Amino acid sequence: MNAQPQLSRRRFVVGSAAAIGGLSLGFHLPFSSEALAQGAPAAAPEVNAWVVVKPDETVVIRVARSEMGQGTLTGLAQLVAEELECDWSRVTTEFPGPSENLKRSRVWGNFSTGGSRGIRESEQLVRQGGAAARQMLITAAAQQWQVPAAECRAQKGVITHAASGRSTTFGAVATAAAKVPPPGAITLKDPKDWTIAGKPLPRLDTKDKLTGKQIYGADLNFPGMLNAAVKASPYFGGKIASFDADAIKDKPGVRKVVKLDDATVAVVADTWWHAKTALDALPITWDEGPHKALDSAAIAATLAEGLEAQDAFVGNSAGDAKGTLAKAAKTVTATYAYPFQNHATMEPMNATALFTDGRCEVWAPTQNGEASLAAAAEAAGLPPAQCEVHKLLLGGGFGRRGFQDYVRQAVLVAKQFPGTHVKLLWSREEDMLQGFYHPITQAKLTGSLDEQGNLTALHMRISGQSIMAFVRPEAMAGGMDPVVFQGLTPKSPEGMLGYSIPNILIDHAMRNPPVRPGFWRGVNLNQNAVYVECFMDELAHAAGIEPLAFRRKLMANHPKHLAVLNAAAERIGWDTPPPKGVARGCAQIMGFGSYVAAAAEVSVENGELKILRIVAATDPGHVVNPAQVERQVEGSFSYGLSASLYGECTVAGGRMEQENFDSYDVVHMHQMPKVETIAMPSGGFWGGVGEPTIAVAAPAVLNALFALTGKRIRTLPLKNHSLA
Amino acid sequence: MPRLNVNGQVREVDVDPDTPLLWVLREQLALTGTKFGCGIAMCGACTVHIDGVPTRSCGLPISAVEEAQKIVTIEGLSPDGSHPVQKAWLALDVPQCGYCQSGMIMAAASLLEQNPKPTDEIINQEITNICRCGTYNKVRAAIHMAAERGNAG
Known part of the structure; x- marks a missing residue:
């Protein structure tokens, strides 16, 4: 009767043979510990760093960026396959190891997966990788046939020499191709000739997600593995005063109570449930630290002071905004606020580590394998070359898994148990309390209108938190955080303001409460779009001009911004009157290199907002997989609406108040509107897709709500306002 | 020892009776397709069928499950993903x-x-x-x- 359970104790549940061969679609361990130790690459010879062709014609494409649901794995494989001219039905993928990347002079480039950069910043590198591999395969065939390579071509994994009627396959010449010197000059295909890229191909990582076979970090199991639950001080800047390990030492399965640092304690047990319940029972006295009186009201007051402060960093300035406003006959002023948010990935933070004499291995869902490697090496006290990170598919990332605190913790615990795998998994409560929160800001906007309703000047004062000051102070420009001005800058391929305003000043009074901020999907574009796009609506109404027409007047010099706005407005039927009890709103912004707009239709029933339709238009320059773009747009609305309708982390007594989904609500099925996506790539640039649309969700809906009710929501989230 | 009928097999598990079904599935029976999301039955990642009724397993102690009750997890929904x-x-x-x-x-x-x-x-x-x-x-x-x-x- 008890035969089955031992199975998991004897072998690694995913099936180690499949994993080591890198063959399993769902679980990629291309460089297993054994292979690394022997210095051996994957079983089949690689043509180059990006492409392995096996004798059975399977094409393994290496993907350096992380897959967290955004579809980058499939998109990058499409770009390689397009240039490679392989048979897409034979494509599989694997993640190269970060340590391997270092050993090979970072041949795979940057592993960091954030800022909607996964595809746009690696498209050149991976397309060249695919093209080079194709040329090497063709050269190998041509050498065998003793014909000029230029007379041969490759298609769907088959190389042909038309003149002699000969043909062969990639698999047959792969070993020879691996010895061909890489080509000097590489010409990439014109995107208009694409047959694999640009197509709405199904994802490569779906199947195992439907049967429970997909192994996420939280699911890992190794023979003899121990489990760790962890608790860090919930108080900002707090520490552990004391804990009583003896009180739980006899609890079932408990092996050890480990103090990881001044603020963090872990309980290690045979199962995670034992570790978690023992940790919950562990008497801990916290030293609440220097901020124990901090609350949301105090933070809001600090930010409000910044709205009026003399000193501020200037992110956009032209003409004389302050002078024009001072003399203007008609001005409009409004103050907005955006709260802290938690990423709330579905899979809580976790990592598994194995520390042995002189070596450390980590298995982690991470948005940046190289940062994980650095964190692991530092925690292990070993050089990175003696460490490796095995990347897993992420159960959500949204920016949270770019931070490596959970990797560090796992390694620190594993050091206490040399030779034994230790899986460290956070509870949801730990995940909510140990966030890198969406930064908190306020903005005061003042605009002046002339008699024709033209916007003559705009001053936008942002007050609040800087992510970069906390995360990468070395990247600050003279104390200024340029990322604060996402979507608001005068000239930037990343995100320029889409309005021409003769006198403009956008500045930032940095106010950093002692709450750690982080990159939260959409980053600062989220609140900047709410501030600018809702205020544009306010100005339009003050000018007595219809909001879309008001915007268009200011957008003549911004044709790409205008094109997406027009497309969204046209699709929603802006020029036709909405049904009774329904109103429309729109918004546009540029961010992460892409132009996005949204138009929403809303109603209010029984005091509750109903979003009936929402249309998105996006111009990311190029689209690698239209089906994934559509999913990212839908996901962006879900994420953006979760934040604007419900999302808010509040501070009381020097810590966050929300600990789980009962107090941190998000959009569910019944609140998810119908989404219509217009992808309109105009070519000539590469923009991101995963994030920008989030920013236009809230302002489009809030502007529609104003059109319907006359109620202007300036402080998010909406749940704090009555619509009755 | 508590006995559970999981995916058509009766399994004996050596755990405390107040252990949630989720952790018995994941840690005793190696059925990790059922996920841990919140631990308070709010998110639904841990949903299994008990006698056909969708049930959030993270908050359900196994002492509340009878041996006669049929538990089906994602691994048992169909033999080959063909549901x-x-x-x-x-x-x-x-x-x-x-x-x-x-x-x-x-x-x-x-x-x-x-x-x-x-x-x-x-x-x-x-x-x-x-x-x-x-x-x-x-x-x-x-x-x-x-x-x-x-x-x-």
Whole structure:
């Protein structure tokens, strides 16, 4: 009767043979510990760093960026396959190891997966990788046939020499191709000739997600593995005063109570449930630290002071905004606020580590394998070359898994148990309390209108938190955080303001409460779009001009911004009157290199907002997989609406108040509107897709709500306002 | 020792009776397809069927489950991913990160057992699982597709 359970104790549940061969679609361990130790690459010879062709014609494409649901794995494989001219039905993928990347002079480039950069910043590198591999395969065939390579071509994994009627396959010449010197000059295909890229191909990582076979970090199991639950001080800047390990030492399965640092304690047990319940029972006295009186009201007051402060960093300035406003006959002023948010990935933070004499291995869902490697090496006290990170598919990332605190913790615990795998998994409560929160800001906007309703000047004062000051102070420009001005800058391929305003000043009074901020999907574009796009609506109404027409007047010099706005407005039927009890709103912004707009239709029933339709238009320059773009747009609305309708982390007594989904609500099925996506790539640039649309969700809906009710929501989230 | 009927097999498990079913499935029976999301039965990632009823296993102590009750997890929904819901999910390429999808699929399969042709309103009411990637519209469409095609799909 008890035969089955031992199975998991004897072998690694995913099936180690499949994993080591890198063959399993769902679980990629291309460089297993054994292979690394022997210095051996994957079983089949690689043509180059990006492409392995096996004798059975399977094409393994290496993907350096992380897959967290955004579809980058499939998109990058499409770009390689397009240039490679392989048979897409034979494509599989694997993640190269970060340590391997270092050993090979970072041949795979940057592993960091954030800022909607996964595809746009690696498209050149991976397309060249695919093209080079194709040329090497063709050269190998041509050498065998003793014909000029230029007379041969490759298609769907088959190389042909038309003149002699000969043909062969990639698999047959792969070993020879691996010895061909890489080509000097590489010409990439014109995107208009694409047959694999640009197509709405199904994802490569779906199947195992439907049967429970997909192994996420939280699911890992190794023979003899121990489990760790962890608790860090919930108080900002707090520490552990004391804990009583003896009180739980006899609890079932408990092996050890480990103090990881001044603020963090872990309980290690045979199962995670034992570790978690023992940790919950562990008497801990916290030293609440220097901020124990901090609350949301105090933070809001600090930010409000910044709205009026003399000193501020200037992110956009032209003409004389302050002078024009001072003399203007008609001005409009409004103050907005955006709260802290938690990423709330579905899979809580976790990592598994194995520390042995002189070596450390980590298995982690991470948005940046190289940062994980650095964190692991530092925690292990070993050089990175003696460490490796095995990347897993992420159960959500949204920016949270770019931070490596959970990797560090796992390694620190594993050091206490040399030779034994230790899986460290956070509870949801730990995940909510140990966030890198969406930064908190306020903005005061003042605009002046002339008699024709033209916007003559705009001053936008942002007050609040800087992510970069906390995360990468070395990247600050003279104390200024340029990322604060996402979507608001005068000239930037990343995100320029889409309005021409003769006198403009956008500045930032940095106010950093002692709450750690982080990159939260959409980053600062989220609140900047709410501030600018809702205020544009306010100005339009003050000018007595219809909001879309008001915007268009200011957008003549911004044709790409205008094109997406027009497309969204046209699709929603802006020029036709909405049904009774329904109103429309729109918004546009540029961010992460892409132009996005949204138009929403809303109603209010029984005091509750109903979003009936929402249309998105996006111009990311190029689209690698239209089906994934559509999913990212839908996901962006879900994420953006979760934040604007419900999302808010509040501070009381020097810590966050929300600990789980009962107090941190998000959009569910019944609140998810119908989404219509217009992808309109105009070519000539590469923009991101995963994030920008989030920013236009809230302002489009809030502007529609104003059109319907006359109620202007300036402080998010909406749940704090009555619509009755 | 407590005995549980999981995916058609009676399994004996050596755990404290107040251990939640989720952790028995994941840590004793190595059935990790059922996910841990919140621990308070709010997110639905841990949804399994108990006698056909969709049940959030993270808050359910195994002492509350009788041996006679049939527990089905995502691993036992079909032998090979051929359940109509799984087929519709594949056809519409529903998952993004995929972490919530075991629970979504189990909730959807159970809904279709009770209501073979659910309307949007019923789907909205019955599927209360959380997805942070935002697959809701694809989930809704796939439920309709599974209802339409049934085993023929």
